[in-house]
Amino acid sequence: MPTPAAHELAQVNIARLKxxxxxxxxxxxxxxxxxxDADADAADGFVWRLQGDCGNATDVPVLGDD
Incomplete structure (x- = not known):
């Protein structure tokens, strides 16, 4: 059985579309x-990703944008 990771890495990218x-x-x-997203979900050690009702994060409002 592998040893659990001592740390987890989290990343969030925020952008405004043109x-x-x-x-x-x-x-x-x-x-x-x-x-x-399917590759990420299936990756060994995958923990979590931001997603809204649509299944990805494109419908999560950020910085007052729709």
């Missing part, structure tokens, strides 16, 4: 969210 999530400019980004 275009709406539904825009063609962000299509590749939006299309990649579910596969990237």
């Amino acid at each position: 275009a709406p999530l539904e825009s063609p400019q962000l299509k590749d980004f939006v299309d990649g969210l579910d596969p990237v």
Whole structure:
């Protein structure tokens, strides 16, 4: 049985989009969210990730933005 980690690393990225999530400019980004989140969820040692009702964090308001 592996020894539990003495520390855990947490990271949060906050950004303001230059275009709406539904825009063609962000299509590749939006299309990649579910596969990237699935890889994270399945990773050995995965603990937690921020997510809203939509399953990712794109609907979590930050800094007064919608």
